[in-house]
Amino acid sequence: MNRILFAKEGRAVYISHLDLMRTMQRAFIRAGVKIRHTEGFNPHPYMNFALPLGLGMESRCELMEFSLIEPDGPEELPARLNAVLPEGIRVLRAYESDLKFKYIKWLDMEAHLFYYNEAHPAAAIETFFSAPALVIEKKTKRQTANVDIKPLIASLKAADAAKGEVLVSARIAAQDPGLSPPQLISALEQLDSALKPDFVRFKRLEVFDKDMAVFR
Amino acid sequence: MDARLERILPQVQKPARYTGGEYREVIKDRAEVDIRMAFCFPDTYEIGMSNLGLQILYGAINAQEGMWCERCFAPWGDMEEQMRREKLPLYALESGDPLTEFDALGFSLGYEMAYTSVLNMLDLAGIPVRSADRRSLTPLVFAGGTSCINPEPMADFLDLCAIGEGEELDVEILKLLRRAKKEGWDKPRFLQNAAKIPGVYVPSLYTPVYNGDGTLARVDAAQGAPEKVTKRIIEDLDRAFYPTHAIVPSTEIVHDRVVLELFRGCVRGCRFCQAGFAYRPVRRHSTQFLLEKARAALEDSGYEEITLSSLSTSDFKGLPELADGLLEWCEPRKISLSLPSLRADNFSMGLMERVQKVRKSGLTFAPEAGSQRLRDVINKNVTEEALLNSCRIAFEGGWNNLKLYFMLGLPTETDEDVTAIARLAEKVLHTWREYAVNKARGVRITVSTSMFVPKPHTPFEWEAQVSIDEYLRRVKLLRESITSKSITYNWHEPHVSLIEAALSRGDRRVGAVIERVWRSGGKLDSWTDYFSMERWLEAFSACGLDPGFYALRTRGEDELFPWDVIDVGVEKRYLARERGEAYAGRVTPDCRARCMGCGANRLLERRGCDE
Numbered sequence: 001m002n003r004i005l006f007a008k009e010g011r012a013v014y015i016s017h018l019d020l021m022r023t024m025q026r027a028f029i030r031a032g033v034k035i036r037h038t039e040g041f042n043p044h045p046y047m048n049f050a051l052p053l054g055l056g057m058e059s060r061c062e063l064m065e066f067s068l069i070e071p072d073g074p075e076e077l078p079a080r081l082n083a084v085l086p087e088g089i090r091v092l093r094a095y096e097s098d099l100k101f102k103y104i105k106w107l108d109m110e111a112h113l114f115y116y117n118e119a120h121p122a123a124a125i126e127t128f129f130s131a132p133a134l135v136i137e138k139k140t141k142r143q144t145a146n147v148d149i150k151p152l153i154a155s156l157k158a159a160d161a162a163k164g165e166v167l168v169s170a171r172i173a174a175q176d177p178g179l180s181p182p183q184l185i186s187a188l189e190q191l192d193s194a195l196k197p198d199f200v201r202f203k204r205l206e207v208f209d210k211d212m213a214v215f216r
Numbered sequence: 217m218d219a220r221l222e223r224i225l226p227q228v229q230k231p232a233r234y235t236g237g238e239y240r241e242v243i244k245d246r247a248e249v250d251i252r253m254a255f256c257f258p259d260t261y262e263i264g265m266s267n268l269g270l271q272i273l274y275g276a277i278n279a280q281e282g283m284w285c286e287r288c289f290a291p292w293g294d295m296e297e298q299m300r301r302e303k304l305p306l307y308a309l310e311s312g313d314p315l316t317e318f319d320a321l322g323f324s325l326g327y328e329m330a331y332t333s334v335l336n337m338l339d340l341a342g343i344p345v346r347s348a349d350r351r352s353l354t355p356l357v358f359a360g361g362t363s364c365i366n367p368e369p370m371a372d373f374l375d376l377c378a379i380g381e382g383e384e385l386d387v388e389i390l391k392l393l394r395r396a397k398k399e400g401w402d403k404p405r406f407l408q409n410a411a412k413i414p415g416v417y418v419p420s421l422y423t424p425v426y427n428g429d430g431t432l433a434r435v436d437a438a439q440g441a442p443e444k445v446t447k448r449i450i451e452d453l454d455r456a457f458y459p460t461h462a463i464v465p466s467t468e469i470v471h472d473r474v475v476l477e478l479f480r481g482c483v484r485g486c487r488f489c490q491a492g493f494a495y496r497p498v499r500r501h502s503t504q505f506l507l508e509k510a511r512a513a514l515e516d517s518g519y520e521e522i523t524l525s526s527l528s529t530s531d532f533k534g535l536p537e538l539a540d541g542l543l544e545w546c547e548p549r550k551i552s553l554s555l556p557s558l559r560a561d562n563f564s565m566g567l568m569e570r571v572q573k574v575r576k577s578g579l580t581f582a583p584e585a586g587s588q589r590l591r592d593v594i595n596k597n598v599t600e601e602a603l604l605n606s607c608r609i610a611f612e613g614g615w616n617n618l619k620l621y622f623m624l625g626l627p628t629e630t631d632e633d634v635t636a637i638a639r640l641a642e643k644v645l646h647t648w649r650e651y652a653v654n655k656a657r658g659v660r661i662t663v664s665t666s667m668f669v670p671k672p673h674t675p676f677e678w679e680a681q682v683s684i685d686e687y688l689r690r691v692k693l694l695r696e697s698i699t700s701k702s703i704t705y706n707w708h709e710p711h712v713s714l715i716e717a718a719l720s721r722g723d724r725r726v727g728a729v730i731e732r733v734w735r736s737g738g739k740l741d742s743w744t745d746y747f748s749m750e751r752w753l754e755a756f757s758a759c760g761l762d763p764g765f766y767a768l769r770t771r772g773e774d775e776l777f778p779w780d781v782i783d784v785g786v787e788k789r790y791l792a793r794e795r796g797e798a799y800a801g802r803v804t805p806d807c808r809a810r811c812m813g814c815g816a817n818r819l820l821e822r823r824g825c826d827e
Contacts, residue, residue: 010217010237011217011235011236011237012237012466014225014231014232014234014235015232015466015467016230016232016467018468019232019466019467019468022468023239023466025518025520026239026464026517026518026519026520027239027518028518029518029519029520030239030515030516030517030518037550043550055226055231056225056226056231084239084518085239086237086238086239086241086464086466087237087238087241088237199222199223201222
């Protein structure tokens with residue numbers, strides 16, 4: 001299978017997952033890159049994304065899988081696609097891989113926490129997350145469950161980045177079960193409201209397999 | 217990105233509407249730009265970005281050196297609430313700069329129910345809504361679009377109106393504004409000079425004088441302002457700007473496809489149809505031009521669908537060649553072609569078969585009236601025989617879902633005409649029983665009615681709209697006449713239609729009503745989420761005006777109309793003649809059969825109509 005590694009930044013972070021698929025589809029057509037369609041009654045271009053990214057979140061490690069009809073010249077793909085992609089979506093690499101996305105286990109993320117009262121609770125946040133268990137409410141469409149997220153956090157650091165701004169860097173479980181970056185930060189709000197930030201900016205940095213090797 | 221905007225975007229629905237950054241968005245270097253315009257669309261992003269006029273004018277203005285045209289849309293309620301709370305002024309999508317920093321704000325006025333949103337957008341930008349309260353030259357607030365052919369209801373809010381097609385006119389206005397800025401003119405001086413540009417109407421240079429009964433006595437034009445402002449047109453469409461590098465939205469919009477405009481104007485002359493008269497004379501693109509532009513637009517956008525757009529697409533002379541050429545190119549690329557607004561009379565099944573191979577979902581015909589008598593009155597030259605023949609072909613071709621559109625409240629309509637709608641639908645159903653190829657799948661025939669809105673610059677501009685009660689009585693009559701379970705009947709709410717009728721033939725005094733509605737919370741009035749009849753009625757009453765005076769009154773033959781200051785080409789005496797023919801139940805042949813001398817050809821300098 002063909003794959004691209006791409007970044008989603010700037011104004012493009014507000015493009016939803018469904019809209020991203022449409023955007024990619026059109027970009028491939030604009031670039032004149034032909035990809036295989038699904039079989040069936042209503043064929044559409046086959047495109048598979050690893051770990052759909054939340055709306056408003058930035059990422060440097062998005063992966064998309066597809067199948068080129070004419071397999072020559074994938075090395076030119078990044079340049080060809082980048083010429084026709086909207087601002088903020090940038091293809092970093094094109095390559096081939098047969099590793100299934102389900103083997104992604106961990107991801108590195110950053111969260112910039114903003115406190116309008118100019119607090120700087122970095123140390124307190126690290127202490128908070130070093131607790132032996134962190135049971136939070138996780139809402140799904142059907143029900144609310146209490147879950148201990150501690151096993152889903154491989155590592156976490158917090159540092160004061162600026163006045164009223166804390167940078168949290170963490171490696172968290174990506175899927176089955178996964179922890180979303182907003183869920184991680186919501187633990188603060190749920191368990192210690194004094195640490196609740198006024199605004200958070202999220203960024204996804206890298207994805208890993210179960211052995212903590214970079215996943216491609 | 218503005219920190220306030222970043223804070224509020226996660227809290228609103230569909231934030232991609234408010235960010236810009238789409239493919240083919242135009243970004244220019246501020247240092248090389250001396251005129252900045254914001255194209256303001258007084259409705260949502262999804263509606264505005266579906267508007268071909270926006271894409272054309274955006275491209276045409278940005279093709280000018282030193283001019284940068286950006287876009288701005290009306291925010292939905294949740295976004296507006298957040299913007300007001302964070303004190304984030306309305307901004308243009310490309311640069312993110314507030315509208316106050318622009319030289320010109322150009323509003324697109326396509327329909328009357330958008331008027332309150334114009335005021336709301338100005339206010340969100342922190343700009344006074346009334347022209348008289350804006351003393352400085354910039355930002356100049358102007359408008360164009362179909363509704364401007366009666367500019368009076370919005371006259372108090374707009375510095376000027378661009379009447380007709382804007383490709384050349386907007387650029388001329390902006391060039392004059394550039395000169396005015398450079399030479400330090402004040403606003404009155406600029407407006408006096410702008411009034412000399414053909415197609416520019418400067419409301420502040422005209423003073424309406426009313427009779428005791430509320431009708432218009434005369435309009436006093438200031439010195440130097442033309443008595444009548446004549447609509448501008450593009451004579452040779454093939455030589456005008458064509459948007460082959462249109463913006464491709466990153467989020468889904470209403471018409472998410474390439475729109476190919478075949479021609480402007482209409483040869484038909486349906487007497488209720490404002491566009492049919494207001495967009496005359498008929499001018500067309502050449503087939504070769506369209507084929508080239510369609511390919512270019514598809515390749516540039518990556519869209520997998522293209523639609524042919526015009527008032528009556530099936531009247532395009534080169535349609536078979538065009539469709540063949542497009543299909544030849546589209547089919548191997550899996551691009552679908554759709555043909556909207558087909559007429560029931562010259563419906564070509566072969567073409568439809570080829571065009572919509574997969575989807576046989578729905579087909580829509582608009583007979584507009586149920587009886588032949590009333591169809592003759594409105595000059596909708598479709599016979600029952602032709603309609604049923606088209607239905608037969610459709611049913612034989614496998615369609616089993618048909619929509620029929622009608623209007624209630626057309627001039628001279630009787631109960632007999634209303635029940636004729638039910639009988640016609642029954643005949644369509646009978647046709648299905650006789651000719652359908654796959655009866656096992658059943659049939660769905662949907663009849664829809666809306667309340668007729670008499671519009672300026674049509675033969676019915678003198679006519680009264682029926683009252684809401686009368687419309688509802690006719691709805692009930694029709695509903696009771698439809699007995700088959702295979703026929704569904706939907707009727708549109710009449711309240712918006714009454715207000716639309718009052719606004720579309722309103723005079724300058726109606727501006728106060730629009731302002732009052734907006735001040736009491738009105739905006740996005742074409743959305744049922746926001747429209748409030750009580751608010752409009754309260755505002756009319758508070759302003760000492762009666763919506764019935766504008767909507768429900770039959771005008772005197774010689775009455776001077778607020779929109780008579782605008783010359784759209786088709787002459788009032790011709791409209792009066794057509795009205796006479798309507799009452800006589802006589803049809804007028806289409807322009808191709810015989811020129812009836814409507815007057816629109818006066819706008820052409822070098823060629824004839826429809827050449």
